[in-house]
Amino acid sequence: MLKEDKAGITYAKGFKAAGIKAGIKKSGNPDLALIVSDNDAAVAGTFTQNKVAAAPVYVSKKVVSSGSARAIIANSGCANACTGQQGMDDAKKTAELTASQLGIEPDDVVVASTGVIGVTLPMDKIQTGIKTAAAVLKADGSEAAASAIITTDTYIKSLTTSMIIDGKEVRIGAIAKGAGMIQPNMATMLCFITTDANIDQVRLQLALSEIVEKSFNMISVDGDMSTNDMAVIFANGQAGNKKIVKNDADFKIFYDALSELCCEMAQKIAADGEGATKFLTINIHNAENFADAKKIGMSIANSPLVKTAFFGQDPNWGRVLCAAGYAGANMIPEKTVVKFGNITVYENGTGASFDKKALQKIMAEHDIIIDIDLSLGSADATVWTCDLSYEYVKINGEYHT
CATH class of the missing domain: 3.10.20.340 (ArgJ beta chain, C-terminal domain)
Structure with a gap:
């Protein structure tokens, strides 16, 4: 059943998260989130179609194309967009620093950023922040992570749902940010989704790509398409259901639950538009x-x-x-x-x-x-x-x- 739930991305089995203050934002609010799967996870993603895409988009597209990943590192307060080669180097370095702390490979790390365009990342703060976040990863850390990715949002956006597949409870959880610069395809939005479903990467990408077209690509706050958007889903298989490898009845159960969650999250983003009263x-x-x-x-x-x-x-x-x-x-x-x-x-x-x-x-x-x-x-x-x-x-x- 779909519900607004602070458990979010740690609702599914085998995920931990953290959100901390790295000092990237002038406001002093949380600004660095880390999400980690206990084991290798199938990964799928959709990204902004803006020709002016931010450095983390390029890095993360490559990770998604590999088919598996372990972690997401996301900062707010700085978009790392239109920052040239320095921006690309910093995005890759962010993945390397995260991988080093977690004992995994850099190409297992999805990198995301949101904030002001044209400003380079404060890498000294990023490095220290990653160490801090890795040290405080928790099985109930979703709310902290959700707080760390928002910018002009007025509240955190967190949803969970569950279903029965092959006699096993399968869980899906998500957090998202987005309130302005919202226009498909995708928007200034980050959405991170985790599930313990046992599903192959092909089916996972198929589901996400189709669902995004009727959820996140059906919202608008102001008609502006961002440089940094992404929706990424990890599936680590810990639910123990028979692996979904075909577009069968089990796939449809998963698909429908994910679709409901994404449509509800899209509505939350549109409803929280900057300055919105309607x-x-x-x-x-x-x-x-x-x-x-x-x-x-x-x-x-x-x-x-x-x-x-x-x-x-x-x-x-x-x-x-x-x-x-x-x-x-x-x-x-x-x-x-x-x-x-x-x-x-x-x-x-x-x-x-x-x-x-x-x-x-x-x-x-x-x-x-x-x-x-x-x-x-x-x-x-x-x-x-x-x-x-x-x-x-x-x-x-x-x-x-």
Whole structure:
């Protein structure tokens, strides 16, 4: 059963974690996380599609391509992006320092960073911090690790779930960070997932890649794609189930549980958007295909005019319809129906008659559902986003300084 659980990445058997203050952040908050599997784990990952990718992304892609790993070392407060050869050297050195402390190989270490772009890592603090983190690894260290990876998040994001496969309890846990610079594909988000499922790397990568497309790649806070995003999953096999090596019934059980967890985590990220006062769920119904449904959903989610209207509790359906129209997907205005909550605001090519007081009540709520029925096919998509507030401008106007 899926639940919000501080056990997070140490919920599955055979994982330890730590989160400490290495002094990378000026605020003095925790800023270095370490996650370790007791044994070799199958690893899968998805990464930012930004051409300007950070050094740790390149290092970690190589680790994932090897198929197995043991540890994740992640820092906040410095993105180590746009830092040239020095950045690459520092990312590799971070893996080497972590491996040395754990008695493993550097190519068994996933490296992640988040924070300000264009600043090199303070390697003296990283080195000392890794030693400290390795010394305090605990089977209940997930909450500390989750605290160490956040930047502008207002709370830690931690989920767990479990299922029965081959008569064995299989557990999955995750932590994530992300509140701003959120736009697929992937976002300024880090998501680390651990499971004790016994599953081969091919199946693990297949599941994660497909699930990310309908979870983390269906959210937007501000339309900006980050340089550092990654979602990485470790599977160490300690649940003892018969190894999943085919797309069979056991694989489907695992897949569905992982999908539910990732979709819930994606919503948490969107809901915690920088300065957000509203959480918007945009359901696109009956598009010709999924690609069109996603285009329209993301177009609405990324529209500053839509987002500011919802911040101001203004039921301006024209902005929603306009964003749908320029998405680059097939839609026919006369066939399209738009609803805010359970109230139809547009149909038959024009604005609908509705109870204004009832609509005002919906617009005042924190969670608002927008339904767009295109009446063109049978494909659906759901996108999650938030509003755009004065506080968002303040946070990002002062982020570097």
